[in-house]
Amino acid sequence: MASCWYCNSELPETSLYCPSCGHSQSDHSSSPLFGVVDPITGIWNSKFLNALVGQEANRAVRYHRPLSVLVIELDHAEHIHNELEQIQIEGLLRDMSERLGGAIRDTDTVGFLDSDGPPHFGIVLPETDEQGATLAADKIRRSIATHDFGTAGNWRRITVSCGAATIGVITGAAQDEAGVMNRREYTGNLLSEAYRALETGRSAGTNRTSIGALRS
Numbered sequence: 316m317a318s319c320w321y322c323n324s325e326l327p328e329t330s331l332y333c334p335s336c337g338h339s340q341s342d343h344s345s346s347p348l349f350g351v352v353d354p355i356t357g358i359w360n361s362k363f364l365n366a367l368v369g370q371e372a373n374r375a376v377r378y379h380r381p382l383s384v385l386v387i388e389l390d391h392a393e394h395i396h397n398e399l400e401q402i403q404i405e406g407l408l409r410d411m412s413e414r415l416g417g418a419i420r421d422t423d424t425v426g427f428l429d430s431d432g433p434p435h436f437g438i439v440l441p442e443t444d445e446q447g448a449t450l451a452a453d454k455i456r457r458s459i460a461t462h463d464f465g466t467a468g469n470w471r472r473i474t475v476s477c478g479a480a481t482i483g484v485i486t487g488a489a490q491d492e493a494g495v496m497n498r499r500e501y502t503g504n505l506l507s508e509a510y511r512a513l514e515t516g517r518s519a520g521t522n523r524t525s526i527g528a529l530r531s
Contacts, residue, residue, distance in 0.1 A: 329405045331357035353427040355405050356412040364426035364437045365506070371441055372505055375482045383440040383448035383481040386509040387415070387455065390474045390521040392433035398469060407473075408434060410464050418458040419451065437506070445481045445526055452477035452524040460522065474522035478513025480505050481526070 316325045319333040320343060326333055331340055332354045339345045351363035359367075368384060375382035389395065389411070396404065408427070415425045415436055422442070428435040440451055459475045482505060508527045516525030 326354065327405075329402060330354040331409075356408050356427045358412045358416070359424065359426035361426065361428045361437070364424070364428065364439065367424055367426075367439055368437075368505060371439055372482060375441075380442060381444040381447075381481060381483055382505075383443040383445070383451075383479055384505050384509050385438040385440065385448065385452055385455070386428065386478045386506070386513050387436040387438065387452075387475050388478075388513055389434045390476055391470075395470050395473070407464055407470070410462075411436070411459065411473075411475075414458055414462055415455060418455045423451075437509075443481070444483060445479075448479040448481055449524060449526055452479055456522060456524065476513060476516055476521055477524045478509045478511070478516060479524065479526045480508035480512060 317328040317330070317340075318324065319326055319336060319338065320340065321338040322333060322336040324333055324336065326340075332338065332352045333340065337350060337352065351360060352358070353360040371382050374380065395407070399407070411434075412425065412427065415438065419425060419438060419440075424439045426437050426439075428437045438451070438455075440448060443451065456475060456477060459473060462472075464471050464473055512525040512527035515527070516523045
């Protein structure tokens with residue numbers, strides 16, 4: 316265990332951010348990012364990503380613009396967890412985070428959703444319809460599958476599966492109905508639909524993209 320340079324809280328030696336005070340462990344001049352950055356991967360956590368989905372969903376509904384969300388799961392996670400040491404797994408997740416960040420647009424946002432069971436990443440894709448979400452997910456899968464993960468021991472080559480959900484452009488009489496739906500309802504439905512799409516694709520195998528639309 317190590318100690319945070321700012322608040323002296325104990326934290327794993329591999330942590331990029333302190334979960335107690337939010338300070339970066341490598342950049343002592345940066346402002347704290349309390350509670351919204353995952354300490355292992357160094358990217359946004361589920362708290363931040365859920366809030367962002369809510370904000371973007373609200374904007375998409377109000378201005379009748381498309382919005383897509385991807386949920387990305389590491390394939391064969393149980394085997395990887397059993398065969399690698401914890402420090403190797405953390406290194407793999409950080410490497411995955413960098414790879415995902417490099418495969419998306421500047422306007423997109425990647426975050427770490429959870430590590431209970433298979434690790435899940437989430438990506439918010441503003442101004443992206445179902446076709447665009449499919450293209451983005453396929454690009455991500457290729458980026459991961461072709462990368463040599465040197466930190467992953469015997470798992471130098473890995474794959475991921477993607478589930479996507481889209482709020483399409485709403486026109487006509489449906490606009491009034493959508494307008495009264497609150498942001499929280501859209502947020503929960505969008506993320507849940509992406510998870511459901513991921514699980515549906517799982518039954519057909521790994522390294523796949525599955526699409527589900529919240530509203531067309």
